[in-house]
Amino acid sequence: MTEGKLTFGRCMVLGAAWTVLGFLVLPMVIIFPVSLTDQYYLSLPKEKLSLEHYEAFFTNEIWLSATFQSFVIATASTALAVLLGTLCAIGCWRISTRASDSVRSFMLVPIIVPTVVQALALYRFWIDLRLVDTYAGVILAHTLITIPYVVITVSASLARFDLRIEQAARNLGASISQTIRLVIVPRIMPGVLSGAIFAFTISFDEIVMVLFITSRKIYTLPKRIWNGIQDHLDPTIAAIATMLIVLTLALLLAELWLRQRRQRSNS
């Protein structure tokens, strides 16, 4: 397939690919008009466009408090995951033996364990620790499941970072903590921030763990949405979904920008 020549086969492939992509973006595209419906149930607008469901979100204490709770939990667990994950990745990178490589793989375990299994396991342990339905309990759980993503992005950044720079800093008398703060971290900042964005997105969106380890006190935004989908399909959810799409778009653009910087600083 040479670039630009419109053969039959080429049209077929492109047509098929864009059909799949259409399927991929269809839900996102449809949710915009639905969020502007003038009806009290979930449908396309009938008479006119209306912002009432956005208004319903911003004037409802329940939705606002859920958003706030999610925000607090995601911020705290992201901070913890970034701190622990970055240190761990730096340690593994610097030691770079078989043992440390195994440790790095070990840190990725939460990615492969089915979500319901880890939620059940943590719930059982959280009962003993009296962490069920507390902020601390949810923040700790989210930290555990987001650390792997920080380890991955930071390790990717470190992989192309010259070990000799670190050694030079150490030889010139910098302590380990100085080397990390002043030499390593500034160079791998894009990777760290990417990891932070990943961690924040995952925590902000997490529902399975929350369903198991919280009951009445903690109500995150995903939990409210989940209940809303189970009970009756409130169009307010469409408005929230639209805002989440816009938020995701912003985070994605930020991440792509960081990725570009990461590649540039490495080359």
Added chain:
Amino acid sequence: MFPGMSQHGRYWLLILPAVALMLVFYIYPLLQVLWISVTEPEPGLGNYRELFTSAFLHKIWWTTARICVITTVLTVLFGYVVAFAMAHVRQRHMTAIMFCVLLTFWLSVLVRAFAWVMLLRTEGVINEALLWIGLTDQPLRLSRNEFGVVVGMVHFMLPLAILPIYANLRGIDASYVSAARGMGASAWKAFWWVYLPLSKPGVIAATILVFVFSLGFFITPAILGGGRVVMISEFIRVAFEETLLWGKATMLSASLLFCVLLILAIVGRVVDLRRVFGST
């Protein structure tokens, strides 16, 4: 050249907090699940016997396996088409496609499942449109059945297939295909005998990722299945919430985990799994 062991020792201190946290608050609870599954209500493998005797459980596992296989096949097939197109268009076109894929990848699972409910339900947007055009006079049943679950799952898994396949296809040297064409192979033959075998690593990576994630997937099947299509993850939650039988819930969790690990162990002999999971 290399600083002494004490030097390394200090770097191990950086790793320690994360590893300790993981061991105490993650691995220990998982082991506890395994332990409970063989000790409650009484010591022994009694809980596991149910795996072989309960017809109801057989049905759940069978539903899970069937949906996973269908989802994986469709996802890898559709994903390949998109990745193939990405590898053969101009940079700008590729960026546009990549953007669509990444946006979907990042978007809340819950939001996506909600959007599909909105589209697929009986009074949903798709049925409204079909009725309006006049293609049907009865709304179709598109959700609360396996069709709806598969649609939602394929939608969720597609980026997980497209990204590793594309990473692989991008590395294939175009001159191989040119050589085959130059020696007289038709476009189709060159693809089938030369290009496709070269893309095998990407396809395998995508298949593992999609299948393993499908197996334990909870949110989308629970929402789009509407309680009628119950996969193992949802069953664990429902069984636990309704009966509070720790023995049974932990036995099913342990079995699910065991299945995932078994699959990874088998394919891990052939493929470097660290690359599979690190590449996305």
